[in-house]
Amino acid sequence: MSQPFLYLLSMIAGSVIGALLAGLGGAAFVLLLGDCGSQPCASVAGLTAMALVPPGALAGALAGAFLRWRRGQRGRARQ
Numbered sequence: 001m002s003q004p005f006l007y008l009l010s011m012i013a014g015s016v017i018g019a020l021l022a023g024l025g026g027a028a029f030v031l032l033l034g035d036c037g038s039q040p041c042a043s044v045a046g047l048t049a050m051a052l053v054p055p056g057a058l059a060g061a062l063a064g065a066f067l068r069w070r071r072g073q074r075g076r077a078r079q
Contacts, residue, residue: 003072010064018060019053026052 027049030036036044 007065007068010068011061012064014060014062014064014067015057016060018063019057021060022052022056023049 027045030045030048031041034041
């Protein structure tokens with residue numbers, strides 16, 4: 001496969017994994033904290049998860065691209 005396609009694939013996989021981890025982590029943190037004030041905890045957890053998904057996806061995409069680049073650098077050094 002071509003290098004740009006592998007970078008794109010790594011970024012897509014990283015963004016999906018990052019979004020899932022950030023969203024689930026944020027919701028779990030709010031639910032474990034348990035102090036939601038006058039709001040129902042489920043709605044606060046949902047809003048927290050939705051707020052953390054875009055930064056998690058961005059961080060995951062950047063991490064995926066970095067790991068693909070790093071793997072390419074190691075492969076080049078061995079040659």
